[in-house]
Amino acid sequence: MLEKMFDINLDRVIEEFEEMTRDAEAVQKETLRRILEESGNAEYLLSLGLDGRTDLESFKAHVPIVTHGDIEHYVQRIADGDSSPILTGKPITIISLSSGTTQGKPKYVPFNDELVDSTMQIYRTSFAFRNREYPIGCGKALQFVYSSKQFKTKGGLNAGTATTNVFRSSQYKSTMTAIQSQCCSPDEVIFGPDFHQSLYCHLLCGLLFRDEVQFVSSTFAHSIVHAFRTFESVWEELCGDIRTGVLSGRITAPSIRAAMSKLLKPDPLLADLIHEKCSGLTNWYGLIPTLFPNAKYVYGIMTGSMEPYLGKLRLYAGGLPLLSADYGSSEGWIGANVNPNLPPEQVTFAVLPNIGYFEFIPLSERGGAVEPSPVGLTEVKVGEEYEILVTNFAGLYRYRLGDVVKVAGFHNSTPELRFICRRNLLLTINIDKNTEKDLQLSVESAAKLLAEEKLEVVDFTSHVDLSTDPGHYVVFWEINGEAREEVLNECCNVLDRSFVDAGYLSSRKVNAIGALELRVVRRGTFQQILDHYLGLGAAVSQFKTPRCVGPANDAVLRILCRNVVKSYFSSAF
Ligand code: AMP
Numbered sequence: 001m002l003e004k005m006f007d008i009n010l011d012r013v014i015e016e017f018e019e020m021t022r023d024a025e026a027v028q029k030e031t032l033r034r035i036l037e038e039s040g041n042a043e044y045l046l047s048l049g050l051d052g053r054t055d056l057e058s059f060k061a062h063v064p065i066v067t068h069g070d071i072e073h074y075v076q077r078i079a080d081g082d083s084s085p086i087l088t089g090k091p092i093t094i095i096s097l098s099s100g101t102t103q104g105k106p107k108y109v110p111f112n113d114e115l116v117d118s119t120m121q122i123y124r125t126s127f128a129f130r131n132r133e134y135p136i137g138c139g140k141a142l143q144f145v146y147s148s149k150q151f152k153t154k155g156g157l158n159a160g161t162a163t164t165n166v167f168r169s170s171q172y173k174s175t176m177t178a179i180q181s182q183c184c185s186p187d188e189v190i191f192g193p194d195f196h197q198s199l200y201c202h203l204l205c206g207l208l209f210r211d212e213v214q215f216v217s218s219t220f221a222h223s224i225v226h227a228f229r230t231f232e233s234v235w236e237e238l239c240g241d242i243r244t245g246v247l248s249g250r251i252t253a254p255s256i257r258a259a260m261s262k263l264l265k266p267d268p269l270l271a272d273l274i275h276e277k278c279s280g281l282t283n284w285y286g287l288i289p290t291l292f293p294n295a296k297y298v299y300g301i302m303t304g305s306m307e308p309y310l311g312k313l314r315l316y317a318g319g320l321p322l323l324s325a326d327y328g329s330s331e332g333w334i335g336a337n338v339n340p341n342l343p344p345e346q347v348t349f350a351v352l353p354n355i356g357y358f359e360f361i362p363l364s365e366r367g368g369a370v371e372p373s374p375v376g377l378t379e380v381k382v383g384e385e386y387e388i389l390v391t392n393f394a395g396l397y398r399y400r401l402g403d404v405v406k407v408a409g410f411h412n413s414t415p416e417l418r419f420i421c422r423r424n425l426l427l428t429i430n431i432d433k434n435t436e437k438d439l440q441l442s443v444e445s446a447a448k449l450l451a452e453e454k455l456e457v458v459d460f461t462s463h464v465d466l467s468t469d470p471g472h473y474v475v476f477w478e479i480n481g482e483a484r485e486e487v488l489n490e491c492c493n494v495l496d497r498s499f500v501d502a503g504y505l506s507s508r509k510v511n512a513i514g515a516l517e518l519r520v521v522r523r524g525t526f527q528q529i530l531d532h533y534l535g536l537g538a539a540v541s542q543f544k545t546p547r548c549v550g551p552a553n554d555a556v557l558r559i560l561c562r563n564v565v566k567s568y569f570s571s572a573f
Helices: 010-022 024-038 045-046 056-062 070-081 113-133 162-168 170-178 195-208 222-244 255-261 268-278 289-290 303-319 434-451 484-498 501-508 526-537 551-562
Strands: 094-098 107-111 139-142 156-161 215-219 297-301 322-324 327-328 333-334 349-351 356-363 385-392 399-411 414-421 457-465 470-478 516-519 564-569
Touching: 010 024, 010 113, 024 056, 024 356, 024 385, 045 070, 045 107, 094 162, 107 162, 113 162, 113 170, 113 333, 139 195, 156 162, 162 170, 195 222, 195 255, 195 268, 215 222, 222 268, 222 289, 222 297, 222 303, 222 470, 268 289, 289 303, 297 303, 297 414, 303 322, 303 414, 303 434, 303 457, 333 356, 333 385, 333 414, 356 399, 414 434, 434 457, 434 470, 434 484, 457 484, 457 526, 457 551, 470 484, 470 526, 484 516, 526 551, 551 564
Parallel strands: 094 156, 139 215, 215 297, 297 322, 470 516
Antiparallel strands: 094 107, 327 333, 333 349, 349 414, 356 385, 385 399, 399 414, 457 470, 516 564
């Protein structure tokens, strides 16, 4: 049956994807040719002696593998107003700020219309597959989306986070309408000047349109959990606003107040209903379907550094399916989730072979490069881990994204990737190597002890403390209540024991690495960290808690350290 919606034919979207992935190698070659042709006159490619050639062999022979640091000065020149063709044939006119959680400060990357096109292609593709399994009706989406502050670079270019640049693009609204994903909040809320006020009003709009809400989403799952944690403390105030039709005094932004006043009318019946429903919940289990009876699912990126929020998300979602969103970055998109039935822990991303040219550096089991030469998209092997290199229409050539992925299988001839972790997020002191995933597993094991006490880890991060001799790992935890001393002592031991990397174990046994330290921080510490990043121009929509705070990130380290209330040392070894 042909499913026709607005101007998008979802069956056709799926057919196109199937067609394109049948001969991914040919599509990749053609995509590389187009990228190199469009930007053949760019200073960067000319300086490498590519001389207008567009074939794969010349590309590999002339173009080096780079990191952001290698191309930073080119992007800076663009930001400073040099409009000559530097990285791309068509000059870049917008700059994106990547979330920069790793380095501690946002970094500049080029943004252009081609990135908007591929974003829309990804949105359409995964929606087509999602809607086949979980059809939604006409209605609205409660989307916790926020714009970052936009500013002009020295050269007068608009700069903002990639998500903000996408939200502002003309194609965004029409695609969202076509895929039935219109946000229930007005633009003034999304683009409001203060994130806390926007969040409150997103919640309020969701309640006002509660019967129409078809799904609840955000870019990253963190924003959904954060939103409903906030709901737990403001729900009575929200009911009060609905009862009286008067917006809370906490909303001071005139643009938001004006937009909300058009929606908010006194509705005591709705206020009573929400009050009664919330009062009937136990530990907020099933909050989302209780508030939004017609919601079909919860949607957002739930993989990678979002996995730690899944427990809380499942609690709020009750029985609603959690559908994990696609894989991309400010630098460009990579793949779509075309198997929406998979639980978030097993989600894979089928690479779209026409949005960039992708290469993969094979990694040994513990993340070291065993072979420096990358392989092509269709040459990857199932079960192997790789670091991704991106070449795309936005001026990146053989760019190390810094992510480790594992090939879980193939969809036709394009690989389905599983996100493993950021490559550079390693806890390491000497021969030990622990990734973000290792830390997450260790925290999960230890948090089980807290769960027995009906407590949970709100958020966590880590740090390598070399100020002691020997150095040791520090894990910071924010907990949602008071845990007993014995429990926290044992949590600390479990954390230490759960790092199973051979280098860590052997170093701990001979005390070449000191006892792991668990530092419990005050409630609200991770909110302060979020606010700190927002102050740097980040957007909540793209926020990812840094899972390891290095020396370059001293502002975050200071926030953590000044909020420590208790600290424990492991006696596990
Ligand atoms: P940003 O710096 O905000 O552009 O974030 C991009 C990074 O977010 C990627 O390089 C990944 O590390 C992470 N990321 C994006 N999408 C996903 C996903 N679906 N699963 C896990 N991590 C993701």
